[in-house]
Amino acid sequence: MAAYNFHRKIFEDPNNSTDPTDSCFFQCDQEKNPTGNCLSICSLLCPTYCNDTDSSPPPPPPLSHHSSLSLPLKISLVILILTFSFFLLYTLYKFYTVWYRSRRRRPPPPPSPENQETHDEFLDQDVLDHPIWSHTNCPLCRAGIVKNESSNLDDLRQTEEITHVAVSITDESNGEERRTEDDNRSSELIIGVADEEADKGNNEFLNMRRSVSLNDYAACRVRSDVYNNKNYYSDRHDYHTWFVCWCIFYPSYHNLHASQVLHVVPTLATCVDPLKMNSVKALAESPDLNHIPSIYAYSVNSTEPPASDLQDAIPTIDFSLLTSADPDLRSKTIQELDMACKDWGFFQVINHGVPEALMNMVIEKSAEFFDLTDDEKNEFEDKGVLDPIRYGTSFNTKKDGILYWRDFLKVIIHPEFHSPNKPLGFREVLLEYSKKTREVVKGLVSGISTSLGLDQAYVEKALKLESSLQILVVNLYPPCPQPELAMGLPPHSDHGLLTLLINNGVSGLQIKHKGKWVNVNNDLPNSFLVNTADQLQIFSNGKYKSVEHRAIVNNAVTRLSVAMANGPSPDTAVEPAYKLVTEERCKPEYHPMKYEEYVAMQQSNKLDGKTCLDKVRV
Numbered sequence: 050m051a052a053y054n055f056h057r058k059i060f061e062d063p064n065n066s067t068d069p070t071d072s073c074f075f076q077c078d079q080e081k082n083p084t085g086n087c088l089s090i091c092s093l094l095c096p097t098y099c100n101d102t103d104s105s106p107p108p109p110p111p112l113s114h115h116s117s118l119s120l121p122l123k124i125s126l127v128i129l130i131l132t133f134s135f136f137l138l139y140t141l142y143k144f145y146t147v148w149y150r151s152r153r154r155r156p157p158p159p160p161s162p163e164n165q166e167t168h169d170e171f172l173d174q175d176v177l178d179h180p181i182w183s184h185t186n187c188p189l190c191r192a193g194i195v196k197n198e199s200s201n202l203d204d205l206r207q208t209e210e211i212t213h214v215a216v217s218i219t220d221e222s223n224g225e226e227r228r229t230e231d232d233n234r235s236s237e238l239i240i241g242v243a244d245e246e247a248d249k250g251n252n253e254f255l256n257m258r259r260s261v262s263l264n265d266y267a268a269c270r271v272r273s274d275v276y277n278n279k280n281y282y283s284d285r286h287d288y289h290t291w292f293v294c295w296c297i298f299y300p301s302y303h304n305l306h307a308s309q310v311l312h313v314v315p316t317l318a319t320c321v322d323p324l325k326m327n328s329v330k331a332l333a334e335s336p337d338l339n340h341i342p343s344i345y346a347y348s349v350n351s352t353e354p355p356a357s358d359l360q361d362a363i364p365t366i367d368f369s370l371l372t373s374a375d376p377d378l379r380s381k382t383i384q385e386l387d388m389a390c391k392d393w394g395f396f397q398v399i400n401h402g403v404p405e406a407l408m409n410m411v412i413e414k415s416a417e418f419f420d421l422t423d424d425e426k427n428e429f430e431d432k433g434v435l436d437p438i439r440y441g442t443s444f445n446t447k448k449d450g451i452l453y454w455r456d457f458l459k460v461i462i463h464p465e466f467h468s469p470n471k472p473l474g475f476r477e478v479l480l481e482y483s484k485k486t487r488e489v490v491k492g493l494v495s496g497i498s499t500s501l502g503l504d505q506a507y508v509e510k511a512l513k514l515e516s517s518l519q520i521l522v523v524n525l526y527p528p529c530p531q532p533e534l535a536m537g538l539p540p541h542s543d544h545g546l547l548t549l550l551i552n553n554g555v556s557g558l559q560i561k562h563k564g565k566w567v568n569v570n571n572d573l574p575n576s577f578l579v580n581t582a583d584q585l586q587i588f589s590n591g592k593y594k595s596v597e598h599r600a601i602v603n604n605a606v607t608r609l610s611v612a613m614a615n616g617p618s619p620d621t622a623v624e625p626a627y628k629l630v631t632e633e634r635c636k637p638e639y640h641p642m643k644y645e646e647y648v649a650m651q652q653s654n655k656l657d658g659k660t661c662l663d664k665v666r667v
């Protein structure tokens with residue numbers, strides 16, 4: 050119909066006829082239409098003249114601006130196409146990466162003669178994705194695994210019993226993909242190989258080769274074993290062999306050659322099987338221990354100068370004067386206490402009223418506890434930070450990374466009293482010691498309350514000290530064959546208000562004084578070493594700072610220390626003293642936090658300077 054109308058227009062009578070038959074007659078007229086070409090419909094009308102039908106294609110439709118796409122529509126269309134393409138590409142990419150990763154996580158195929166390492170054509174390949182070649186199934190034990198934060202290869206090498214291989218777990222991804230999902234540690238392993246020349250002093254450790262020799266799966270296993278598995282020592286033998294099954298070690302990064310593949314040698318072949326150790330005491334007592342397993346290798350901050358001996362004497366507080374009826378004597382002692390807390394965070398307390406015999410018994414019974422059999426001690430094995438009695442090693446093996454040369458026993462002795470039932474008499478000694486030390490703390494706290502410009506009983510009441518949380522911490526530091534490479538307890542501040550420390554007469558404590566580490570020797574008999582701790586820093590709004598300290602070890606004798614941590618009541622939300630903040634018109638520098646939560650936070654993390662305090666800082 051449209052075509053008809055259209056043709057009609059072309060042949061339209063100039064007289065504007067509207068009848069279609071008019072138009073046909075027009076075409077049938079020889080004069081008007083000399084070609085004789087008519088519309089097919091017209092040839093019906095005049096068949097004699099219209100000998101041909103019009104077969105010419107209809108002329109193109111007249112141009113209309115409505116039929117072309119408008120500019121905004123075109124733009125939208127382009128955007129739509131681009132978006133769709135991008136989406137398609139992204140999906141493909143995602144799919145590829147997921148598939149690629151899952152492929153890399155798959156355990157490697159079992160070793161077979163064909164995939165034994167025999168050629169070096171893999172040099173130009175993506176080594177991370179290269180199949181793992183099996184090697185002899187000789188055990189590489191845990192001693193070969195260290196967390197080497199400093200990457201100080203010299204230190205690392207010294208800690209190894211062998212010269213052939215060292216394996217370390219690193220936190221650094223150094224640009225390579227991190228592969229852990231559950232936390233931010235990298236599962237990458239670094240393999241370091243010392244060649245024969247290293248022993249002759251000509252060469253350092255050769256270049257470290259990362260993640261090549263161990264496949265991803267092995268790396269993950271090692272990571273989770275070292276960091277997460279509490280029973281690692283006792284029951285991880287499967288990993289032990291598994292690990293080495295998939296190891297191959299290259300002597301050089303740049304000059305790989307099959308013939309240079311070294312054999313993995315047990316790192317502690319002459320010592321003990323470290324997988325069986327659950328205390329540093331057991332390790333230290335093993336015969337022929339000449340080197341520490343590298344899991345104990347501690348990297349000191351190389352920018353810090355070594356600790357020095359004290360130039361000035363640690364302040365001494367005569368407790369009997371603090372509680373004296375003579376107001377002058379008391380106020381003079383309070384001033385000394387104020388200076389000690391401000392300038393040192395550490396002081397000795399004499400004439401405190403705790404019988405010397407009792408203090409000696411605490412040391413004696415504590416030592417006896419560590420002499421119990423493994424089975425007896427393991428009854429109190431550390432099961433979690435809220436456990437009232439916890440026996441363990443290092444600080445928090447789940448988080449430490451490396452291990453500290455220390456075994457410990459922690460007992461909550463107030464507000465609820467707990468005690469191991471062995472050794473005989475330990476319980477009674479601890480109960481008495483708890484009572485006596487709380488009296489000392491009460492006296493010191495009332496002096497501190499006054500020195501802060503508060504009422505004598507202000508701190509005691511505000512922090513509910515009648516229900517104070519008192520935790521006894523016994524630290525055992527056995528002799529260490531390489532004391533310069535190990536650490537008893539790393540730098541930290543204590544969580545409570547005041548810690549009362551005694552030891553068995555062996556020194557090893559260092560405190561940070563005016564920015565430098567200094568040795569603390571207990572030269573006063575029958576005295577307590579007292580240090581200010583985090584809750585005091587919070588409550589005094591930073592006027593008194595908790596002091597950082599650490600414990601080093603020696604190669605001659607066992608050191609034993611007993612730290613009595615005294616804090617507020619567990620349910621007290623500690624914050625800067627209201628009176629201090631309002632009267633001195635200063636802003637509180639710390640957020641409130643329940644003391645028990647603070648303790649749990651400190652104990653469940655890595656012991657690391659004053660990082661816990663930083664978490665409640667405003």
Ligand SMILES: O=C(O)CCC(=O)C(=O)O
Nearest residue numbers: 522524543558600610612
């Ligand atoms: O062993 C020492 O002297 C220090 C112990 C210590 O700092 C602690 O148990 O918190």
Ligand SMILES: [Fe+2]
Nearest residue numbers: 541542543598
């Ligand atoms: Fe401490």
